[in-house]
Amino acid sequence: MxxxxxxxxxxxxxxxxxxxxxxxxxxxxxxxxxxxxxxxxxxxxxxxxxxxxxxxxxxxxxxxxxxxxxxxxxxxxxxxxxxxxxxxxxxxxxxxxxxxxxxxxxxxxxxxxxxxxxxxxxxxxxxxxxxxxxxxxxxxxxxxxxxxxxxxxxxxxxxxxxREILIGSLTQEALLIVLALGIVWLGVGRGLRPLNRLSATVAARADDDPAPLDQTGLPSEVEPLVDSINQYIGRLRRMQESRRRFFTDAAHQLKTPLAVIQAESELALREAREERARTHLKRLNGAVRQAGKGVQQLLSLARLDADSGHLVKLAPLSLDKVARSVTLDWSPVARARNIDLGFEQEEKVDVTGQRDLLAELCGNLIDNAIRYAGDGSVITVRVTRAAEGPLLQVIDNGPGIAPQERDAVFERFYRSSATQNVEGSGLGLSIVREIARVHHARISLDEAPGGGLIVSVQFAKD
Incomplete structure (x- = not known):
């Protein structure tokens, strides 16, 4: 055709x-x-x-x-x-x-x-x-x-x-139509020259050239097309940068645990006594566990990145049921550290979201609270319906986060000065922020009454 x-x-x-x-x-x-x-x-x-x-x-x-x-x-x-x-x-x-x-x-x-x-x-x-x-x-x-x-x-x-008048008029008008079509034919050809030049420019570009297309000398009617192409190029560039950032983060996160694995395994092979070998193997197991969690978090960040191109399908679901289920899953970890982990719910609360992502958000908040509030602390997961809409809160009585650091803790690999000795990757709150963004929710950090931290995820009204 x-x-x-x-x-x-x-x-x-x-x-x-x-x-x-x-x-x-x-x-x-x-x-x-x-x-x-x-x-x-x-x-x-x-x-x-x-x-x-x-x-x-x-x-x-x-x-x-x-x-x-x-x-x-x-x-x-x-x-x-x-x-x-x-x-x-x-x-x-x-x-x-x-x-x-x-x-x-x-x-x-x-x-x-x-x-x-x-x-x-x-x-x-x-x-x-x-x-x-x-x-x-x-x-x-x-x-x-x-x-x-x-x-x-x-x-x-x-x-x-x-008829004589009509024939004379028709002859003249038919000639004018032919001339008009000829002018249009030439005019369209001349008007297409900028598009032809633009096509040649795009065809000649290198595959890795991220620069936007030049709009100099283009007609105003063509500028929206070039703007759309430049926006597409920008999205591709951001996706490429996101991929590169992912690999950089993965390398940064895996480098230290893998080095520990190698060192501890070598020590385990050299040790002759069984008790010392068990100690090294225990450390090896912890490092492997941390590396596995780091890889999982990096994959979550890569999937949630705004420029990753991954589409998240949202559907109506019960927020209180998701939060209660995740709280029960973390109960054994809390008991092992003598932490009082509780769940509070005033009423049934529904949101539009993705169940697995919301479960990951809630799990990361509970994990952070367990890690940084410390043994013997009290952690409460609360689901309510506020005036602005559904609200999820995780409240602990730990040391909290200094006000000047509350924005920085959402950056990747950022570790608060008060938590440098606590095991963690610094990716948990970054993942929480991305999941909240996908659900059009707002996250905030506040000081709890009597000390501690309140992490609030405010969802919009349906």
């Missing part, structure tokens, strides 16, 4: 309405030409009526008519039309001419000495008629008669003149 051609499409789009306009103009031109022909030929009819009028008189009670030479010449003309005339008395008696010529319609009935023109059909032919109603006086006898003078002409000469 041949590809569509813009020049051809524009020409066709213009040609069809132009042809329709030409047809409409042809009809209007023909009507105007016929009106002009009527005006011109009606003058001849009016002249004939006037000539006959001057030769009409009343003598001894009889109407007499002397047809002028010019009128007779007109009646005998072979110019292509037929001439009919009638002089009759108001009583209906025909004096001369074609006795059955039709009278004007009542709405066109002329007043005395007035000439009226009208269309009529006579012997199967269309006529253009002129009628004059003339009172004729006989002075010696003081008699008066009303005489009708009518002259009609077939409309072929008028139609021939109208």
């Amino acid at each position: 041949p590809k569509p051609n813009l020049r051809r499409q524009v020409s066709l789009w213009l040609l069809l309405p132009l042809v329709a306009l030409l047809a409409l103009d042809s009809w209007l031109t023909y009507q105007r030409a016929m009106n002009a022909a009527h005006v011109a030929f009606d003058r001849s009819l009016a002249f004939s009526l006037k000539s006959i009028r001057e030769g009409t008189r009343l003598s001894d009670g009889q109407v007499e008519v002397d047809l002028p030479y010019l009128a007779l010449e007109m009646f005998e003309s072979d110019a292509g039309g037929k001439i009919y005339y009638l002089i009759r008395e108001d009583s209906g008696r025909a004096v001369t001419g074609y006795a059955d010529l039709p009278l004007p319609p009542k709405r066109a009935m002329p007043e005395p000495y007035q000439t009226r023109f009208y269309d009529a059909t006579y012997r199967g032919e269309q006529l253009r008629m002129g009628a004059l109603r003339l009172p004729v006086h006989d002075v010696p006898t003081a008699q008066t008669r009303v005489v009708w003078i009518m002259v009609g002409e077939t409309i072929e000469p008028r139609q021939a003149l109208a």
